Amino acid sequence: MEKALWVVRDRIVSRSAIDDLVADATVRGIHDLVVQIRGRGDAYYASALEPLAEGLAAGFDPLAHLVRAGAAVGVRIHAWANVFFVWSHPQGALPRSPVHLVNAHPDWLLRLGAGQLAPRGGADFEGVYVDPRSEPAREHTLAVFSDIVSRYRVEGFHYDYVRYPRATSASSADDHSAVTALVAEGAKRLREARAGIVISAAVLPDPVVARDRVLQRWPEWARERYLDLVCPMAYHRDTAEVARLLGAARAAAPDTRMWGGLMAYPGERALVRAQVRAAAEAGCEGTILFAYDGAQRDLLDVFAAT
Numbered sequence: 001m002e003k004a005l006w007v008v009r010d011r012i013v014s015r016s017a018i019d020d021l022v023a024d025a026t027v028r029g030i031h032d033l034v035v036q037i038r039g040r041g042d043a044y045y046a047s048a049l050e051p052l053a054e055g056l057a058a059g060f061d062p063l064a065h066l067v068r069a070g071a072a073v074g075v076r077i078h079a080w081a082n083v084f085f086v087w088s089h090p091q092g093a094l095p096r097s098p099v100h101l102v103n104a105h106p107d108w109l110l111r112l113g114a115g116q117l118a119p120r121g122g123a124d125f126e127g128v129y130v131d132p133r134s135e136p137a138r139e140h141t142l143a144v145f146s147d148i149v150s151r152y153r154v155e156g157f158h159y160d161y162v163r164y165p166r167a168t169s170a171s172s173a174d175d176h177s178a179v180t181a182l183v184a185e186g187a188k189r190l191r192e193a194r195a196g197i198v199i200s201a202a203v204l205p206d207p208v209v210a211r212d213r214v215l216q217r218w219p220e221w222a223r224e225r226y227l228d229l230v231c232p233m234a235y236h237r238d239t240a241e242v243a244r245l246l247g248a249a250r251a252a253a254p255d256t257r258m259w260g261g262l263m264a265y266p267g268e269r270a271l272v273r274a275q276v277r278a279a280a281e282a283g284c285e286g287t288i289l290f291a292y293d294g295a296q297r298d299l300l301d302v303f304a305a306t
Helices: 016-028 062-073 135-152 173-193 206-215 218-223 239-252 269-281 299-306
Strands: 001-006 032-038 074-082 085-087 156-160 197-205 229-232 257-265 286-290
Touching: 001 257, 016 032, 016 062, 032 062, 032 135, 032 156, 062 074, 074 135, 135 156, 135 173, 135 257, 156 173, 173 197, 173 218, 197 218, 206 218, 206 239, 218 239, 229 239, 239 257, 239 269, 239 299, 257 269, 269 286, 269 299, 286 299
Parallel strands: 001 032, 001 286, 032 074, 074 156, 156 197, 197 229, 229 257, 257 286
Antiparallel strands: none
16 A cells, blocks of 8 residues: 655755655655645745745755655655645734735735735634635746746645635635636646646545535546546544545545545554554555654554554
8 A cells, every 4th residue: 555644844944854754754665755845825945936935044945855865765755735825824924025925916815804814814714815716826826836847856746725715715606617727727737847747636535525615626626637646634533434534535536546644643553553444445545644743753653564
C-alpha cells in the first residue's frame, strides 16, 4: 500500500528541518511527501508572482531544497497549494506585503456581510478567500501554479481548499462551475508545463456533503480525468466512520487512484494502525497522514509499517 505524508509549511522553514523530514520519510520507506508551498497566497519558493511567506528567511528556497534532497534518496515531492483560501491571521491583521493579492486586488475577494473581510475566520470558514467566479483571480492562480510546475521538478501538484468556504458564500448553487473551471483549466496547463505531472486534490470525503456544503464536485473532476489522484480527508476518531467515508469516496470515484486521508492523533498508535487497515479495506491504493511532525515519530513508525 502506498504511503504519503502531508507536510505543513511550518515544517520547511530551514534546511535542517527539511533534511530531517526527508530522512524521517526515507528510513520508513515513505516515498511521497505532499508539501505546502503556497499556504496563504504567499510563496515558500522563489516567485516573481507572489510575495515570500512572512517569516521565511530571504534567499532561502524551501521547495528547491526539498526537490534536491528528495531526488538524492528517491523521495517524490508533490507541491501543495491552497487554491481559493489566501489569507488568515489570528489577530485579524492583513498581509504586510503590498503586492499580496489581498492588498493588491481587493476586488478579487469574497466578502462577508457589509463587504467585510475576516482574517480571523469564523465557525464555518477559515479566513479570506478569493472569489472563484473572478476570472482575473483564477487566471492569476493558474499562472502561479504553472510557474511552479515549469520551474521545479516536482512529482505532482496538489490542490487544497479548491472549493467555497461554505455554500452560503456563493451567489447561487451554480457557482460550483467556477471551481470546476479552475480545475479543468489547471489540468490542461499543468500537464502542458510538465509531462507526467500527478495532479491531486484534498477533498471532503462524502461527495454529497462536498457538493452541498462547499460546492466541491470532485467526483466529476475524477470522472473527467482532471485529477490523477484523489485524497479524501476522512478525519475522525471513529474508525467505523472513517471506513464509511472512504467507502463513499471510493464508490464516487471507482476508477481514480485514491489515498485515504487520515489524521495523526497524538499518542494514538493503535488508532493509526486500525485506520490504515480501514482505508485498505475501503479500496484505497494508499494512505496519506495529516500531518508530519518530527516529535511524533512513533506514529510515523506505525503508519509506515501497517
